[in-house]
Amino acid sequence: DAVVPLGLDLAALNISIAPSLELSGPDVAFHRGIPEDDHDDIGPDTDLSALIDRLVAQMSLDIIQISPNLKSRLDPSYTTLSIDQQHAVTIDLYKSLVLPFTGVWFRTSNSKHWDLQFDRFFPGYDKQLDKLQNFPSCRYFQLWLRLRTQMRKPAFEALRAKLRVPFRDLSWLPYTDSDRMWDT
Secondary structure (H helix, E strand, O other): OOOOOOOOOHHHHOOOOOOOOOOOOOOHHHHOOOOHHHOOOOOOOOOHHHHHHHHHHHHHHHHHHOOOEOOOOOOOEOEOOOHHHHHOOOHHHHHOOOOOEOOOOOOOOOHHHHHHHHHHHOOOOOOOOOOOEOHHHOHHHHHHHHHHHOOOHHHHHHHHHHHHHHHOOOOOOOOOEOOEOOOO
16 A cells, blocks of 8 residues: 555544435345455544545546556556556555556646646536546545535535645646547
């Protein structure tokens, strides 16, 4: 687990997280079969700073894991990282201008476009999410959306404002489109 503390001091925001909904009914046994390491409990006792650190670490991994393949799903991806290196990716990879790909198209961005990127990676409280590709399969994104449902809007937007600061320190990310993480 390559978690790099972001030092966001989220405790100072005094944010409360509602308990997650408890499943009940005849099919609950099916849901309770999820291994503990595949499930992130989010609730009133959650250390929000640690959770966001884990979420960003997971985002770092997810981006590389779903990077495009050469021609088909059976071909390798464009990344030059070994499987072990891919699993060890941290947010620091995105702070370096050394891109781990066999070929890239790049675009420099202004702060307005970078904010648009942030909004796609970490959608706001009221953002409608229709027909997305890549993002829904990312564990970090699933966790982000669960967190969004368990917080009040002002607290969630305050969290986004704190998270936007280290996001602006990144040197590169995939060029997103309105409906996908990798616009290829």
